Amino acid sequence: MTEYLGLSMLLFTIGAAGVLVRRNAIVVFMCVELMLNAANLALVSFSRRHGELDGQLAAFFVMVVAAAEVVVGLAIIVSIYRTRRSTSVDDASLLKA
């Protein structure tokens, strides 16, 4: 049981680190997906721990939301790429002091 959660933590942390380190918006986005998946793994594990299916259902909802998010997020990336010819998140840094 603990090992599943440990793996989940590990994947989540790696995903978060990826978000911080990578500059390509698409890769950043993939890292976010990795974090979501890690959370899903935790949810499924909790479901097994408690013998209830609610956790699995929560994971299912996360997937649905992730799908919607990916659709919109990628559309945003594409439209930014169209205007700026770049997918680097560092390029969109005009909002500063």
Next chain:
Amino acid sequence: MTAFWVLAPFMVLAALGLVLARKAVHAALCLAVVMISLAVLYAAQGAPFLFAVQIVVYTGAIMMLFLFVLMLVGVESAESLAESIPGQRIGAVVVALVFGALGVVGVAQSVTGAVVGVDAANEGGNVEGLAALMFGPYVLAFEATAALLITAVLGAMVLAHRERLGRRLTQREVAEGRLQDYAHHGTHPGQLPTPGVFARHNAVDTPALLPDGSVVETSVPAPLRARDQVRPGDRSEVDAVARELEPGEDPR
């Protein structure tokens, strides 16, 4: 547990690959590995429905979307690995290590007691159990996700829509424009020959030959030309083939 211990190292390695890969396509492939492995772990934990959904939705739909967008913005866009924000990389690693250590310790601290297992819950079938929950207590959340998906589709359409800036040109205007170009710049007014016409090969990297035997470089797709992967085409090669086919008859 076997599945876990077999898959877990692969997943961690693939996740690290996702973070460290220089090319976005490689990162995407690493992510696919993690996702499929996760699907197996779901199955191992008594969640067959999620196993299927993970495969279909994540690796099937979402990963395809990622790859599609990658193709759209350019596969070649390998980012430089030099960090531009001072201290960002070290800070990220340190915070990640602290967070990961804390998380693991925390999980080990908090999760106690025996594992119940979902066998009892899956008695009437996993899918039926989830359906009873989804259309029972969680029906409102389910409806809300439907609305969310519709909104997301609309949002994507709005974002991807490109406003036409000028009037659509009529066919006549297009034709006139082409002839004007021909008159002033000598641009060929008609369709360009497709690669391989009259050439020795009809592959895309083989430039077409005009009936007078001259080579048309522009018939090869621009990416191939840029990479210098154009197969040299020559009239003499065609002649050689012709001679092979009809010996003794010189076309000239």
Next chain:
Amino acid sequence: MNDVLDTAWVLVALPLAGALLLLTWGKESDRFGHWIGTAASAASFVWGAVLFVALAGRDADDRSVTTTLFTWFDVGRVRVDMALTYDQLSALFVLLITGVGTLIHVYSIGYMADDPRRRRFFAFLNLFVAAMLTLVLAADYLVLFLGWEGVGLASYLLIGFWQHKPSAAAAAQKAFVMNRVGDLGMVIAIALMLAHLGTTDIARVATGVPALSDGVVTGLGLLLLLGACGKSAQVPLQAWLLDAMEGPTPVSALIHAATMVTAGVYLIVRSAAIYDASEAARLAVVAVGLVTLLAGAAIGCAKDDIKKALAGSTMSQIGYMTLAAGLGPAGYAFAIFHLVTHGFFKANMFLGAGSVMHGTGDDVDMRHYGALRTAMPVTFFTFAAGYLAIIGFPGLSGFWSKDKIIETAFGFNVWVGLGTLLGAGVTAFYMTRLMAMTFLGRKRWREGVHPHESPAVMTVPLVVLAALSVLGGVMLLGHWITDWLAPVVGEAHHEELPVPAIVLTLSVLVVVAAGVALAWATYGRREVAADAPTDREVGWWTRAARHELYGNAVNDALVVRPTGQLVRGVTAFDKHVVAGAVSGLAGLFRDASQGLGRLQTGFVRSYALVLFGGAAALAAALLAVTIA
């Protein structure tokens, strides 16, 4: 209601309409604007005469008519009506203001003939007449205050009429500011009335006075006296009047001699009910009157500027009136009597002085005059009539009015009586000095000055006013004026005099003759220097009188300089402490935000790092709690 006396508002409306017309009409009215102004004033006089006849035709106890035009404002328990009272007192004032006013309008046609802004001058004169009539007709202290401020405004506009002269602009401001000090007393008095009586109606205040405590009544009396001091240039608010002579001479004659400056006396007489109820307030009035009487006379003795000498005389004569008004019912009628006769002879002399200035090229220094009697005979004779009237030559108007005041003053207190007697002597001295230096003696004219008689439009008003100065005493015939005013100011009861009245009159004549003789010996027979002796060559009393008894220095030391210091201190405090704190705080925040702004890199990844760090800290905290 179909009473002709209900149309008193017409008196105010005519000059007001004239003022509005002249102020709004364009340049084309420059040619005839002065006639419009004069006609408005004259029409008001004619209407005033009609009303006077109608009033005189009534029974003696039915001679007060109050007309409510409209409700001015009605706020909660306070209700103020725009109401006019036409009674014996205001009737006299209406005739004085419109009569003398009209004569001065006529005079101004000639005096201001060369001024490019003559139309505006007449507009202001009409405005003044309207405001002054509002003042004397008001049935409510607030309406009276409206007129009070109106005459203050007109006075300001007219003193500063030649605003291109810095001295005139400064004099106008000085008059305005000093009048505001007095007005403050008036405003507080009105507020006191509202607080204690709930009304500002003059009649209802008068009936309500007996119910008030002594302290409140005395307070009201002193505050109204402060207002009167400001308007009538009485000590301690006297300093503006001499500077006010910067205005055109008709203005000095109308506003600063005949009418406006007597408004304070009018106010005291009108508020007779309040002063009757407070011994202390009356005493203060007498004190102010006596001090001003002597101070004004002293200043009049030393000034070489003909208008300033006359202004000192005006102060002194108004001191007489104020003193008489402070003597209670015995003196009210004589205060008004002297006010009217003074209105005649002082206007006459100011206009005469204006005529002299007109003839000598706007020179005001009497040391440059001399022997003008031959060059300006009409001016000389009319001026002489005014001169004889003011010193109290037997039979002339000033003789009757001043004699009565001195008599009443002796009835009140011997020392006050002696003060007024001394004042009469000094009056004779300085007026004889003025007369001798201006019209008699040897020529001391500056080069290029050719004195000449003024045109008829200026001399005719002089002749009329001279006639009035000579004949003004008829009002006392058969005690007409005291009987006429008795219903308004109360019945006079005669005090027992220490000496018979005829002895008193004779002693007044002796003192006056002594003053004349002294002046004649000093200025008539001896040669007058064409240049004034410097301050070092004269005695300390002359120096003090020349400097207006140091009134300006006192104001400067007591008010202007401390206020200036205070303002500088407050400004410095505001600049360094208040503004310093504000801008210091702002600077602190600016620096802080500039420092914090560096954290705002714009890179979303660094924000995410902070977020992640926060999450780690939260996890650590949770873990710490769990373990502990």
